Amino acid sequence: MVKRIAVTPGEPAGIGPDLVLAIAQYDWPVQIVVVGSLEMMQERAQQLGVNVQFSTYQASDPITPQKAGTLSIIPVALEEPCVAGELNPANGRYVVETLRIASEKNISGEFDAVVTGPVHKGLINQAGIAFSGHTEYFANQANCTDVVMMLATEGLRVALVTTHIPLAYVSKAITRERLQKVTQILHQDLITKFGIEQPKIYVCGINPHAGEGGHLGREEIEVMNPALDELRENGMQLIGPLPADTIFHHKYLQDADAILAMYHDQGLPVIKYKGFGNSVNITLGLPFIRTSVDHGTAVDLAGSNQADPGSFIQAIKSAIELANNQSSNK
């Protein structure tokens, strides 16, 4: 059966709409439905010199694969007209509304996955909406207390125990419960979503040299080791905590199904260095499939035809693969 995938273009003044128009140039084996402003998408297509025929999505329409040069859309009105490259906090509410609609339609089962374009987190907050990221927003919409952000590229998967919180809060946020919950979700999804029978997860320490036996911090001894030992007793293959500055050595990576990093900037710079433009952000632990790009809004490139759609294409391919795996697991 043909899958139906919702796509949110994200921040309208950024490159998200350009990326959506780029993927609309190809045939896809799924139905792709954009949740966003029709006028804005039409204007951006004109600005980029791209020819796309838009149609309004109807849930009752037959689900047919995406044809190059067309786009089906669920129209969502902007608060104010958008100029590519010019951020406008007035449209923060619009961005969140597109995410709300996409998550609602995934939770209800009308769609099989959502692929998100990049949003400007600061701008949404400027609009008066507390927002730290799609990961946290979708978790909240789906009533999930724990979800996991994982970025994947060829030869490397990096998952995070904490996501969008200030560095000063990281140590306190890594409790025995959170570490165990994240590790369990990662382990389970590596099996069910990625078909890895016995996942091997390498775990980063939080402190330099993983605490150097307690001389450079005690979280590894007091929180991490007991939490991981308990999971090992239940059969999980967990290696670490190892120093984060050596864990990304080829010697470990060739054997690792995923690296579990303790915080955003411990894990993500490594994967972005290895595969920027070719990595995918996947939210694990949600009741629906969500993938995204590995980059931000790149407002400097919006409407210029210079945005690289590589990561967005990977995000769509990954969503299709995950949706197909989900069907065959049922």
Ligand SMILES: NC(=O)C1=CN([C@@H]2O[C@H](COP(=O)(O)OP(=O)(O)OC[C@H]3O[C@@H](n4cnc5c(N)ncnc54)[C@H](O)[C@@H]3O)[C@@H](O)[C@H]2O)C=CC1
């Ligand atoms: N998935 C999401 O919604 C994400 C959103 N962001 C948001 O993006 C905003 C801007 O973040 P920055 O740190 O400036 O990162 P950024 O990724 O937007 O830009 C960093 C540099 O990479 C370039 N770049 C990014 N994507 C590109 C692409 N597809 N093709 C060619 N060049 C590209 C940009 O032009 C810029 O020079 C922030 O507000 C942040 O919250 C950041 C990461 C992910």
Ligand SMILES: NCC(=O)COP(=O)(O)O
């Ligand atoms: N650096 C990754 C990032 O910010 C993506 O976050 P999210 O919006 O996918 O939660």
